[in-house]
Amino acid sequence: MARIGVVTFPGSLDDRDAHRAIRLVGAEPVSLWHGDHDLQGVDAIVLPGGFSYGDYLRPGAIAAVSPIMTEIVGAAGAGMPVLGICNGFQVLVESHLLPGGLIRNAHQQFIRRDQRLVVENASTDWTRQFEVGDEIVIPLKNADGGYIANEETLKRLNGEGLIAFRYRGTNPNGSLDDIAGLTNERGNVVGLMPHPEHAVEAGFGPNTPDAMRSGTDGLKFFTSVLESLAARV
8 A cells, every 4th residue: 555645834734634645545645744853654745735834934935944855855856756736836946946936826825725726747756647728626725826937047947847737717816827726747746726625525525517516527637646656567
């Protein structure tokens, strides 16, 4: 059974939701603590949403230099799959595992909505069960979700296929190029602002044309990484 670590920082809110998503796909969630240097032999890692260290300095900035991130940066460099969700995406950017930055939403307000996304890269460890062009609905909740990067970085992201997801229909936070999520060149590190762990179980996900709260598009993130890990054996 695959073992997927979920890091808890002071201020994490969605670590238990990530645990649940991992169990639902038949993997074992493993609790990892921000102050430790031990990854406990996990096969993959999720950095969950929340407000790590109270978002002091910048969201994700203090978490990026926590002891556990020293180990995660090394593991990611060696090819371990790492998924950063919302605040976890901010941590990945602050750790320089993904480029660019995330700033206050353009309208200066916290936003919470079921967000349409389009899949731009379906060859990463976390997206391989999607198809390029798939439209999915994933809950979004953030105040600092505006993605920024310089012109050179944006050109590279587009040219090298490193944009994993774009907002469809509405750009909720002013992100440049409608960017909702990124991948690294190797495809093992993915970060996005919306919360796939909140769309994994019928009755608790986004509304769909079929029924209220029936959306489960987030499941494919977690089944994708299991398929990726199995392919390495």
